[in-house]
Amino acid sequence: MTTVSFIAKNALRxxxxxxxxxxxxxxxxxxxxxxxxxxxELTMPPEDxxxxxxxxxxxxxxxxxxxxxxxxxxxEQIPGVETVTPFTFFGGKFKNDESVxxxxxxxxxxxxxxxFGEAKIPADQLDAWIKDRASCIVGRDTALRYKLxxxxxxxxxxxxxxxxxxxxxxxxxxxTLDDRNMWFHHKYxxxxxxxxxxxxxxxxxxxxxxxxxxxxxxxxxxAFANTSAEVRAETERAFQMSFVSMWGNIKGFISxxxxxxxxxxxxxxASTMSMAIRExxxxxxxxxxxxxxxxxxxxxxxAESFGLALIGAILGAGxxxxxxxTTNIAKLTGGVFPFFEVTPKILGVxxxxxxxxxxxxxxxxAIAAARMSVVEGLKTxx
Amino acid sequence: xxxxxxxxxxxxKIYAQGEIQVTALHEISLDISAGEFLALxxxxxxxxxxxxxxxxxxxRPTRGECRVQEVDVTKLNESALADWRNQNxxxxxxxxxxxxxxxxxxxxxLPLLLTQLPARRRRxxxxxxxxxxxxxxxxxxxxxxLSGGQEQRVAIxxxxxxxxxxIVADEPTGNLDHQSAEDVLxxxxxxxxxxxxxxxxxxxxxxxxxxxxxxxxxxxxELTK
Numbered sequence: 001m002t003t004v005s006f007i008a009k010n011a012l013r014x015x016x017x018x019x020x021x022x023x024x025x026x027x028x029x030x031x032x033x034x035x036x037x038x039x040x041e042l043t044m045p046p047e048d049x050x051x052x053x054x055x056x057x058x059x060x061x062x063x064x065x066x067x068x069x070x071x072x073x074x075x076e077q078i079p080g081v082e083t084v085t086p087f088t089f090f091g092g093k094f095k096n097d098e099s100v101x102x103x104x105x106x107x108x109x110x111x112x113x114x115x116f117g118e119a120k121i122p123a124d125q126l127d128a129w130i131k132d133r134a135s136c137i138v139g140r141d142t143a144l145r146y147k148l149x150x151x152x153x154x155x156x157x158x159x160x161x162x163x164x165x166x167x168x169x170x171x172x173x174x175x176t177l178d179d180r181n182m183w184f185h186h187k188y189x190x191x192x193x194x195x196x197x198x199x200x201x202x203x204x205x206x207x208x209x210x211x212x213x214x215x216x217x218x219x220x221x222x223a224f225a226n227t228s229a230e231v232r233a234e235t236e237r238a239f240q241m242s243f244v245s246m247w248g249n250i251k252g253f254i255s256x257x258x259x260x261x262x263x264x265x266x267x268x269x270a271s272t273m274s275m276a277i278r279e280x281x282x283x284x285x286x287x288x289x290x291x292x293x294x295x296x297x298x299x300x301x302x303a304e305s306f307g308l309a310l311i312g313a314i315l316g317a318g319x320x321x322x323x324x325x326t327t328n329i330a331k332l333t334g335g336v337f338p339f340f341e342v343t344p345k346i347l348g349v350x351x352x353x354x355x356x357x358x359x360x361x362x363x364x365x366a367i368a369a370a371r372m373s374v375v376e377g378l379k380t381x382x
Numbered sequence: 383x384x385x386x387x388x389x390x391x392x393x394x395k396i397y398a399q400g401e402i403q404v405t406a407l408h409e410i411s412l413d414i415s416a417g418e419f420l421a422l423x424x425x426x427x428x429x430x431x432x433x434x435x436x437x438x439x440x441x442r443p444t445r446g447e448c449r450v451q452e453v454d455v456t457k458l459n460e461s462a463l464a465d466w467r468n469q470n471x472x473x474x475x476x477x478x479x480x481x482x483x484x485x486x487x488x489x490x491x492l493p494l495l496l497t498q499l500p501a502r503r504r505r506x507x508x509x510x511x512x513x514x515x516x517x518x519x520x521x522x523x524x525x526x527x528l529s530g531g532q533e534q535r536v537a538i539x540x541x542x543x544x545x546x547x548x549i550v551a552d553e554p555t556g557n558l559d560h561q562s563a564e565d566v567l568x569x570x571x572x573x574x575x576x577x578x579x580x581x582x583x584x585x586x587x588x589x590x591x592x593x594x595x596x597x598x599x600x601x602x603x604e605l606t607k
Contacts, residue, residue, distance in 0.1 A: 001484070001487075001488045001491050001492075001495070002495075002501075003495060006484070006488075006492075006495070009483045009484065010483060013482070013483045282479065283479070283481055286473075286475070286479045286481070287492075288440070288464065289438070289440050289467065289473050290467070290468060290473065290492060290493045290496075290540075291464050291465060291467045291468020291469070291493060291496050292464065292496065293460070293461050293464040293465075294460065294461075294464075296496075373440075373441070374435075374440035374441070375435055375440055375441050378440075378475070378479075
């Protein structure tokens with residue numbers, strides 16, 4: 001017999017209780033990891049390499065208010081700007097979809113590869129799209145979802161703009177972080193709105209270097225200050241975060257649920273450990289009589305609690321990692337969570353919580369056992 | 383005459399229960415020689431278990447001296463006392479107090495986990511101890527698979543396995559039938575007479591006390607003879 005096997009036998013002496021404890025830790029940590037991943041995805045959307053150079057420019061009053069197309073020339077003249085494209089959300093319904101099933105954006109197709117360089121599309125398809133004003137390109141995920149292929153026609157019913165669109169698919173792209181969008185000519189939208197509309201939703205700008213980004217942001221904001229269409233330029237990250245802030249304090253909300261989960265878990269595990277140790281006071285007194293010291297009993301109880309919590313963490317956090325790695329969460333959530341990645345950092349936090357849980361839950365019974373006198377312990381009833 | 387293995391001088395133990403003080407032991411002085419099988423007798427509440435606990439180093443007196451093999455156990459700190467118990471005292475309890483999830487072999491091996499002995503040497507010592515109490519064939523049995531008498535013999539093997547000079551037994555036959563009690567007392571007597579162990583046994587049973595080489599009576603915390 002080794003000390004480890006002695007601890008294991010004690011931890012598993014009441015198999016049903018040990019199993020229930022492990023399962024409660026596992027289920028709670030599964031939920032904990034799920035919440036952390038959701039929180040991360042909501043508050044820190046993943047970025048690609050080009051994101052650090054991209055700047056979004058929107059109407060200062062509201063993103064729903066369009067900007068005048070004449071601003072293009074001014075932005076292009078700002079030092080540090082490599083290129084700029086209009087970027088207008090169309091928001092059309094496709095086929096029998098009850099709502100907007102995927103995002104459609106009107107842009108300048110000649111600027112696509114400069115601004116969103118990570119997009120992969122065959123050269124002939126890109127060329128065909130640029131040449132045909134009435135064509136579009138769709139992301140691979142949307143093409144797969146709706147079984148679309150190059151050459152198909154796609155009709156969109158406008159929900160935000162007073163027009164419908166009829167587009168031919170010129171190409172299918174992939175390689176971006178979100179391969180669900182559809183891109184089409186901004187000029188086609190202008191045509192559909194009855195000629196030159198003179199309005200764009202937002203501008204997307206690519207800076208020449210990371211050092212240029214803050215200067216370009218300031219310069220764009222300054223260029224349109226005190227005009228009829230003041231703008232708010234910000235980095236892509238800041239732009240994404242502004243959407244998150246529209247949902248209110250979601251971070252605080254999810255964090256509070258996480259805290260409740262962990263706190264409940266501590267109570268459950270501490271209660272279980274207290275029961276497990278209290279009913280063994282007599283045995284612990286015998287161990288003391290045989291020569292085991294306070295610190296050894298303390299270590300036994302700590303190791304027992306830690307072990308149960310660790311097994312629970314492996315099942316719960318490990319299970320979450322396995323589940324979310326092998327399940328199409330984007331499909332399950334209708335695209336709300338396109339990635340749902342259990343990162344090493346989140347796994348680390350979950351295991352740290354489990355470790356602290358094991359320690360905290362065992363502290364009270366371990367201290368009680370350590371303080372107990374042998375004579376008092378021997379008087380304890382079995 | 384050799385020095386006593388246990389030398390008790392003016393030992394008192396007073397329990398405070400609120401404002402009331404209860405004297406469990408009063409000015410006890412007693413010598414116990416090596417190899418002696420001492421039966422501590424007396425009615426319930428006479429202080430015999432308290433005296434045994436102090437000698438064994440699991441309780442402390444209010445005042446007085448208790449030297450075991452020249453070591454005053456009342457002066458040792460908690461940690462030193464734990465080490466001392468492991469090396470010098472074997473315990474046999476009335477209710478056996480085996481760990482229910484461990485086999486007979488593992489229960490006997492338990493005190494050896496505190497030593498630096500290699501696993502092979504530990505196995506040899508446990509096997510020898512179990513053979514001494516006649517339970518080598520029950521080594522893989524859990525306590526619940528043993529009779530009361532067998533459980534107590536496993537407890538004696540556990541008390542012996544570290545080869546202590548002193549074995550303390552608190553009512554070791556209290557939960558046993560007549561035959562099992564005789565077997566256990568026979569083993570304790572053998573340990574005293576043949577192996578030279580000093581055995582101190584608390585009992586209120588005159589038949590058990592008859593196995594001892596000397597009987598000491600306690601009444602209301604004082605030695606009467």
